[in-house]
Amino acid sequence: MIVVEDLHKHFGGFHAVDGASLTIETGSITALIGPNGAGKTTLFNVIAGVLPPTSGRVVMDGEDITGLPPHVLFSKGLLRTFQIAHEFHSMTCRENLMMVPPGQTGETLWNTWFGRKRIADEERALRAKADEVLEFLTVEHLADHPAGQISGGQKKLLELGRTMMVDAKIVFLDEVGAGVNRTLLNTIGDAIIRLNRERGYTFCVIEHDMDFIGRLCDPVIVMAEGHVLAKGTIDEIKANEAVIEAYLGTGLKNKDKLEGAGA
Amino acid sequence: MDILNAFVTLLNFVIIPATAYGAQLALGALGVTLIYGILRFSNFAHGDTMAFGTMIVILCTWGLQGAGVTFGPLPTALLALPVGIALTGLLVIGTDRVVYRFYRRQKAKPVIYVIASLGVMFIMNGIVRFIIGVDDQRFADGERFIISARTFRDLTGLEEGLAFRTSQGITIVVALIAMGLLFWFLNRTRTGKSMRAFSDNEDLALLSGINPERVVMITWLIVAALATTAGTLYGLDKSFKAFTYFQLLLPIFAAAIVGGLGNPVGAILGGFLIAFSEVGVTYAFRKVVEYLGPEGWSPDGLMQLLSTDYKFAVSFGILLIVLLFRPTGIMKGKSV
Amino acid sequence: QDTITLGVLLGFTGPAESLAPGMADGAELAMAEVTESGALLGGATVVSVRGDSACDATLSVAAAERLITSAGVNGIIGALCSGATIPALTNVAMPNGMVMVSPSATSPALSTLEDNGLFFRTAPSDARQGVVMAQNILDRGFDTVAVTYTNNDYGRGLADSFAAAFAELGGTVTLVASHEDGRADYSAEVGALAAAGGDVLVVAGYIDQGGPGIIRAALDTGAFDTFVLPDGMVGNAITERFGTEINGSFGQFPGTDSEGAAMYFDLATAAGFDGTAAFSAEAYDAAALIMLAMQAAGSTVPAEYAAHIMDVANAPGEPILPGELGRALELLAAGQDIDYIGATAVELIGGGESAGAYREIEVVDGVIQTVNFR
Amino acid sequence: MTRSLDTRALLMFALVGMLFVGTGFVQSWNIALGIFNMGLISAIMALGVNMQWGYAGLFNVGVMGFAALGGLAAVLVSMPPQQDAWAAGGVQVLLGLVLGAATIVLAILAWSKLPAGRMRALTMIVILVGGFFLFRSVFDTGVAAVEAVNPSAAGYLGGLGLPVILAWPVGGLLAAGAAWIIGKTALGLRSDYLAIATLGIAEIIIAVLKNEDWLARGVKNVTGIPRPVPYEVDLQQTEWFLDLAARMGASPVIFSSIFVKLCYAALFIVVLLALIWLSEKAWNSPWGRMMRAIRDNEVSASAMGKNVKARHLQVFILGSAIIGMAGAMMTTLDSQLVPGTYQPLRFTFLIWVMVIVGGSGNNWGAVLGGFLIWWLWIQVEPIGAFVMQGITAGMDPDAWLRGHLMDAVAHMRLLTMGVILLVVLRFSPRGLIPER
Amino acid sequence: MSGSDTANPYQNDRGNKDLSIGKPGGGTLTASPGTKHAMNTSQAFLIGDTMTGGYGNGPDILHACTIAVNPGEIAVIVGPNGAGKSTAMKAVFGMLNVRQGSVRLDGEDITDLSPQARVAKGMGFVPQTNNIFASMTVEENLEMGAFIRRDDIRATMEQVYHLFPILKDKRRQPAGELSGGQRQQVAVGRALMTQPKVLMLDEPTAGVSPIVMDELFDRIIEVSRTGIPILMVEQNARQALEIADKGYVLVQGRNAHTGTGKELLADEQVRRSFLGG
């Protein structure tokens, strides 16, 4: 589905993405993990057209999509969420969702004056759909609340909710889990699996929660210092020395010290 | 071929005036940029703050002159400057208490401050005109020239004269020192950094134990000092007239913005850019070319790129082009 | 009628704000004089209502509207800028049949404007001054000049008519460059003018606007040291500011060899303001004309006294100088004719505008001296 | 349409309405109507700015320029053509302009078609420099010829001699065209940077208007622009009107002014209502929602498939067109074009004050702000004088201070404006009718 | 309590004198509601006592919510999204209108103190969002953390760099250009620079990689062992509760469950509803 070829993104002298090449298979739930600052978000941003690459290519279904603006990519079925929530703060949560579907009749000025009937019908359907999503995310009580005034975790949920408003081909999720309650995250995980199975969405997920990754994803791609360090199933990755050293670690050191002190 | 005369002509009509004017703009722009950098809004009252400060200085200067106090070859106004700064400081801090603090508490959008500052501008405008009137006021004294055109001609025997006014010299020096100090203050001192922190993230500044009221007060004090100094130097060089100070606002803003809002170095660069584009692009190069060309030859036209009618437009045009390539100014300024 | 109100519609704020106070003082001085004399229409008191035209079309219309329909004035002295005068005249004064006498709107456009006989001015059209100035310069033996004008209808009109006249008379104009008033810096203009060169620099600007800035920069850089000063630039402020630095500079402004100006200056000084302020004397005359015409018509209704303005302003009749308004009123009451000379030697021609006799001045030892009349 | 008009809003409108009625009773109906007419135009301008700022967060400080373009349209559409000037050099001027445009188009073509490199740069320079001199040589002689024809009364090409009402949409189109060019180049800028860019462009437009005499006489001003309504003086001599006045029991002179103002008011109201209807419909629809989303967060909106650039360009053009239209209406009302009066304070910042005080993001707020602030702008003069009189009432008439205070009366105008502005902002910092 | 009577080796009785802990059900701390000056009856070092309040004039978000922490303790707050965890933290820090209840520090009522006064009293806080100075460099961020300190801060800064090595590499870079996890590290580092007497962290580990998370928890344990009370909100709840002396489960602004970390971990219902099974 997505092929990234030798992608580079430099900020001044700093190589945030440094020759990354990877493939996201159609129909997979691919995980992208790696230490902080490995370049995952930057890679997402380049793929999604937010940042222009320094060099390299991004191909989607055989078509070169390098450097296309985000709204064009959206229309090609590429959706993404943001690691740091980008809600529309002055709009209500419901409006945050309702604005998503593309090509709404009422988005053309002419129709807002002379196509009231059609708009009204569409709006009704959209509203129902938005409410459904809100309910799924357990935030239906916030439907009319300004999105700028909800909790950090709820913003992340909204972030995810927007991708559920349309039929996408591929969805990039940037740490949807960070700050989300684990019980809810499990439900979200289920939903992702369902969307993947039933509707054939492809997912690419950045996460630091290995349980979540383990439950959902295959394959797992590990990035470090701007390039791909390893790729494989979750178990392979968990056993990979390099990955353990750079990313996973070996657990709490103070565990022993504490025990020592307490004994 | 007479390179010396050509150079002196250019120096006399372009480089010195533009540098001095640039420094004047830069001093004003430093104040604007500081308010933007710390308090995050474009202060439209800055021109009138300058006028107010200058007015105080003028009144004091008159007093001093009346009492027979002078400052040797330097203008007496420099002696009166501290008083002007102090009173202007009181005024702007008072204004902040009465007007801006309320919006800060409300966490109002920057545009609200901008409009509020328009209101403040109207009021200060009225106060200044009320106290000192709308006419030209002169208060310059001391040695007018570091070197005057005639002296230069007599000294060098060149055909062209070269004039360099005391006020121009002082302005250039003061502008550069002010920029250096401000840069050092904001980037190196604890207080300066806390001011930047406040402007970046007010809530977090609170959590770091930074006292917002103190930050705001210091900002206004510096602004008062800058505005008064800028206004006084401008007044010494040209003359004091309330309306001109209001008009000065536009090029000052242009300088601050094109330099990159919030950045002292940007303010200086912006000031010079505006000044040089105003003076340079519309300069008629005829004389210079005449000197450079063969003896006795002179070009037909004025050798002027654009007529001076368009000097303001030209400087804005250049500003636009700069912004197209550097959307947040030469020095990558802030944007709210 | 006990009180007569006259509107003083001037640009008290905005680009010409420093001109307005002196003019208003002048107009009000005339009113005070008349009131004191107790001779107008059997002892009427004349009071002034000020309106701010701000040199802006809409504001001036609004202010005129207020003066006429709310304050109920019987005549208007104003407006200051031509750009504010025309809309106030066409949109408000004419529909309401109100008389306007402008002391300072000198745009040639006003000469031909359809005004139903309601508009007069005590300052001559710029078209005339251009010719006079051209002659003046050539007579002094200068034949190449550079010109800078303030970029409005006054400056532009004057510069145009001057340049045309000067070229016709055989002189050379090296450059005609505009300058905007109230700007921070005039180095660019002076640079261009200096490059163009010329024996003298004609500064068709305002004494308290960009004009002095231009002169300052030209003097400092050594670009010019002799300046030609038309009406907007003549005043004590200029010599106060530059003193002997501009010795030899010369110019002209409306006036005749009557003693009027000097008398007016004394009157103004007694009243506590500067009588040489630009257009202040013209304002005095404008107010005087309106009141004298009222007396002549025996009415304060504009439609009735408008026709008498020309009569009182021009010969034949007893000449009237500043400070003699009381006498004039009595003469008129007695049915005699007067010829109002006033502070600026008023002579109205054509559609009610000043004929334009000019007083030629020169700066000698840092003082403005009258050297000739044209 | 009434969704955003709640009781508070209605109350506010009633209050402002009372200001006007009060003016009518206390001062005169002529004044009240005069202010009202300009209030209508101000409200339309405020609507345009509100579209750009309230809808899209575009900080346009070039209002003055667009209004001036509208004014230019009034001249170009309605003034009679100057046959002599056309004969003298009109065609040449036009040819010059075409050449200038062709140069720019050619340069852009060269830029986009040729491969990057020194060759391209060189070609560009040759085209631009050559084009510039060709343009200047053709254009300048044409201009000189045109301006030489009767300079004190004409000296320009004149207009088309069409009914002045046509100038309103044309003014909108002119402004829209300028907005398109600006939008294409400068809309990448944000906040104050966009502000200074638009301000700069406005200054450039004014500079052109002031200095290109062949176009609209420059600073010599165009006066006597035809009216879409009858002249008072004519009315005062018309049979039916005199009858009407007699029947109303009013003086024909006063009534004629009022009548004319009412005619203008009717025309303006039609335009204002139409615009409000259109913008309210748009704002309370998915289009409005999309705009709000873009305003809140461009990055995110773009990731959600909204073409941010195109939408910005759209509102920028629409808003500017509205301002241009209002500018044309204003010039029609004044019957003259005076480039010198286009000052940023009056034409840009005052409009901004209207939008913010009224309540940005709310059409009704902008309209209310337009009326209120314009009323104040005019009435602070007498109010300020009144206040001053109150202050000085107790003083000795000959006291120096009293004289000084009375001399400063004119400056009370701005001072009063400032105080009122701050007070209003203080008590409703989000505007009198805030966005929902 | 002794280390041996629990299955969790991280628990010991480091200065935990509050016997009410350990009884699930919440609200067992002796509270003195609705008072601004009354002395506390509880011994807790820092206590937000039956706090009720909300944002601005909006509805109450917190309903008689009580949170307390003692020197040497780590208290962890968990709960669903929007439960009011962050709100409770802000209330303790004085960034919110507490309409009822009080906040006390070391026996002193600080309910009416401004946030910066609380900082002066030695409280340090890392908010959940907007927790860095984006336009300032990493180093300046840390310096600002130490704003109220007058002594030499270089040693502390070295410690922070030691803890988060990546920050040392990036110390001249504006913090706004950092990756999500790096920002989080800056935020925690900033709070550590204060050398606070009480440390409050709102989701310090959100978005950081497992290895850094471990480091962070290690460091938190170390800090708490120096006797500093730590109050922390966490969504990585299981890891957090493992090291916690005290856990609070908040639901809709109310204390739903309170207990030691291991008790909560052991509670089947809590696990299922709040810890993700």
Ligand SMILES: Nc1ncnc2c1ncn2[C@@H]1O[C@H](COP(=O)(O)OP(=O)(O)OP(=O)(O)O)[C@@H](O)[C@H]1O
């Ligand atoms: N605008 C920028 N300018 C300079 N450096 C940047 C910029 N944006 C990101 N970086 C650097 O690029 C690197 C990669 O950042 P990125 O956000 O892609 O990391 P990440 O893999 O998403 O990390 P995390 O897991 O913490 O979110 C970081 O070291 C960061 O400091």
Ligand SMILES: Nc1ncnc2c1ncn2[C@@H]1O[C@H](COP(=O)(O)OP(=O)(O)OP(=O)(O)O)[C@@H](O)[C@H]1O
């Ligand atoms: N600034 C605000 N203004 C008004 N209401 C707010 C604001 N911030 C949060 N809320 C509301 O307060 C409630 C509690 O929010 P809070 O941020 O305390 O939740 P939380 O427990 O920290 O959740 P999370 O785990 O998602 O961060 C939420 O329902 C939210 O809608």
Ligand SMILES: [Mg+2]
């Ligand atoms: Mg990331």
Ligand SMILES: [Mg+2]
């Ligand atoms: Mg939270």
